[in-house]
Amino acid sequence: MARLLVLGGSWFLGRTVVEDALADGWEVTTFRRGQGGTDVPGVTLIRGDRTKSEDLNRLAAAGPWDAVVDTSSFVPRETLAIATALAPVVGRYVLISTVSVYEGWPVEPLTENSAVLECPSDAGPDFGYDGDPGPSTYGFGKAGCERAVAEVFGPDRTVLLRPGVILGPYEYVGRLPWWLHRVARGGRVLAPGQPSRSVQPVDVRDVSAFALHTAKADGPVGTFNVTANGRETMSDFLTACQRVTESDATFTWITDEEWLAAQGVAQWTELPLWRTYRGAWAVDSAKARESGLTTRPLFDTATATWAWLRSGTGTVDHERASEQGIDPDKERTILDAWDARERSRNDAR
Ligand SMILES: NC(=O)c1ccc[n+]([C@@H]2O[C@H](COP(=O)([O-])OP(=O)(O)OC[C@H]3O[C@@H](n4cnc5c(N)ncnc54)[C@H](OP(=O)(O)O)[C@@H]3O)[C@@H](O)[C@H]2O)c1
Structure with a gap:
């Protein structure tokens, strides 16, 4: 052996x-x-x-x-x-x-x-x-x-x-757990950036x-x-969270990332996985794939992680476990400001 x-x-x-x-x-x-x-x-x-x-x-x-x-x-x-x-x-x-x-x-x-x-x-x-x-x-x-x-x-x-x-499963940083819990809570969810942005x-x-x-x-x-192959997008990621949690959440995509960053939202942590830099999800893993790496769809990852979180063993007593996520009041305030901005832009057209 x-x-x-x-x-x-x-x-x-x-x-x-x-x-x-x-x-x-x-x-x-x-x-x-x-x-x-x-x-x-x-x-x-x-x-x-x-x-x-x-x-x-x-x-x-x-x-x-x-x-x-x-x-x-x-x-x-x-x-x-x-x-x-x-x-x-x-x-x-x-x-x-x-x-x-x-x-x-x-x-x-x-x-x-x-x-x-x-x-x-x-x-x-x-x-x-x-x-x-x-x-x-x-x-x-x-x-x-x-x-x-x-x-x-x-x-x-x-x-x-x-x-x-x-x-x-077992992720102690709390990135996917935060998104799963947030989407499960339902209502309007602030979805950062372009839905078509590839993620890995x-x-x-x-x-x-x-x-x-x-x-x-x-x-x-x-x-x-x-890394994953980059064929899935931020929209695929949030849709996977929605499907596995069977949530009625709706996503409001804030596609103007400069505007979102100007609202004081910390990239990477307040909205986990959201990062504007073009290299964040542009890592070539072709060499590993040629040598045997296979990567599964985000939906499988979300399914297994949600099952773990719901199993009763899905709490993590780790110093980094509460690093992630935006305060609900701050999320609501930003969504209201985005609505007002969109309304005034539409009025101006
Ligand atoms: N999370 C991500 O997205 C990500 C991305 C890229 C790379 N990585 C890398 O992936 C790895 C993640 O590892 P992980 O999930 O297994 O968690 P981890 O938090 O890195 O695990 C640390 C382990 O090391 C042991 N340890 C710590 N200090 C020690 C010491 N002085 N002597 C002996 N053992 C010690 C800990 O046990 P004790 O405390 O009992 O000693 C624990 O078992 C890291 O190397 C990280 O850099 C993570």
């Missing part, structure tokens, strides 16, 4: 990888401190802190593993230390990175050949800076983590996965399946963007 080590494994993506790996027949070990999230029954637990060298030595002594899937790397020097400790006992290293490593994110269309932020492999947590709309210390850190893994494991044993926005959120189960595909000894290696 192939052996898999998951660094993390208690939240959203890590937990999905663990569940899927067990279902696929992997023998799974997880390494984490035991502070947050849920352990999946059936795994071998190793408790430890990735910032402590004695814990890394103890972890390495429990090997070997055919592969590690690392969902919890954010600080390059910590990743360098853990990769160095694991290199003698792990076949290949699958690092969950992000599209935020690109210099051009979210402004420009991106492929794997686009320029990546410069960050040394031994950088600390504060390397880089936060710009608006980018780059971010998060992106710099992930770029340094990628470099650390590549330096230690080399090109034949390194997989760098760069997902865009991930949605699905990727289902957590598709990221997990591709990560496990690359973890196999004969799986592909290298760097891959992991």
